[in-house]
Amino acid sequence: MFDWTGRGQTPTEGPVGAGTRIRVQDVGKIYGVGSKQVEALKGVDLDIRDNEFVCMVGPSGCGKSTLLRIIADLQRPSAGEVEVTTSAAALRPSAVVFQDYSIYPWKTVKDNVKFGLLAQNLPKAEVEDRVSRWLDKLSLTAFADHYPSQLSGGMRQRVAIARAMVVESEILLMDEPFAALDAQLRRVLQEELLDLWQDMRRTVLFITHNLDEAILLGDRVVVMSGRPGRVIGDYEVPFGRPRNAEIRGSADFAALEQELWHQLRHEVDDGAAARAEVA
Numbered sequence: 001m002f003d004w005t006g007r008g009q010t011p012t013e014g015p016v017g018a019g020t021r022i023r024v025q026d027v028g029k030i031y032g033v034g035s036k037q038v039e040a041l042k043g044v045d046l047d048i049r050d051n052e053f054v055c056m057v058g059p060s061g062c063g064k065s066t067l068l069r070i071i072a073d074l075q076r077p078s079a080g081e082v083e084v085t086t087s088a089a090a091l092r093p094s095a096v097v098f099q100d101y102s103i104y105p106w107k108t109v110k111d112n113v114k115f116g117l118l119a120q121n122l123p124k125a126e127v128e129d130r131v132s133r134w135l136d137k138l139s140l141t142a143f144a145d146h147y148p149s150q151l152s153g154g155m156r157q158r159v160a161i162a163r164a165m166v167v168e169s170e171i172l173l174m175d176e177p178f179a180a181l182d183a184q185l186r187r188v189l190q191e192e193l194l195d196l197w198q199d200m201r202r203t204v205l206f207i208t209h210n211l212d213e214a215i216l217l218g219d220r221v222v223v224m225s226g227r228p229g230r231v232i233g234d235y236e237v238p239f240g241r242p243r244n245a246e247i248r249g250s251a252d253f254a255a256l257e258q259e260l261w262h263q264l265r266h267e268v269d270d271g272a273a274a275r276a277e278v279a
């Protein structure tokens, strides 16, 4: 499911141009009660600066999606604080592409994208203009009147991204947006997102299991521990902007991928061991 409305968010409004910022301080999240309790997050600290693209990796079940929903103000943390600062001009602080992305099957591509703007009360002309601009940017113009069932998986995913982008919020939260795609298509969409973002910067938190994707897209890669998740690594990506997919071939790329994997591997192994114990 999507949320592109930023509903319920109460961002701290800074003056225009002061920049966007996400500050997560000592955040914890416990689900359930009694013996059914699951501690998803514990002591998470994370700071995302204006126009920074931060990728987050971590073992399955470590609380990444939970953290993203807390930042989007769709869930409350059990402990700690999240402060989201956007400029005073921001109508919607954030837009979200969820892990199990879905678009409405009964709406056309165009209406799905338009739906992202419903809550904003924009003049009709502006709505039409923005929708056609984002359909164009995501190569969907020719499919504007198609229904999702008539599209490939990659195109549906583009619709999902267009619906979040059309909001033109200062913060974009993306939860494994390419996970359902095959390897080739995933590469195409990664490169498209790279170009799109370099063209039109936003503050982004992007969750992925794919280390290669994290390095290609991110300014920083944050590594989470196994559950309860907390930040155990924070790496600057040593490639400037604009960059392209050719950086994949460099020694620095391979070295960072290796380092991330080294750190993550312990967490994944520990998680597997813990699950084996429970079984």
Ligand SMILES: Nc1ncnc2c1ncn2[C@@H]1O[C@H](COP(=O)(O)OP(=O)(O)OP(=O)(O)O)[C@@H](O)[C@H]1O
Pocket (backbone or CB within 6 Å): 031, 032, 038, 039, 040, 058, 059, 060, 061, 062, 063, 064, 065, 066, 067, 099, 227
């Ligand atoms: N609504 C919920 N109620 C109870 N437990 C939940 C709920 N949502 C998540 N959890 C639990 O919290 C933990 C973290 O879940 P979360 O979905 O945030 O992990 P994740 O890092 O996004 O995993 P994945 O990489 O598989 O997407 C898991 O153990 C999960 O079962």
Ligand SMILES: [Mg+2]
Pocket (backbone or CB within 6 Å): 064, 065, 066, 099, 175
């Ligand atoms: Mg998740």
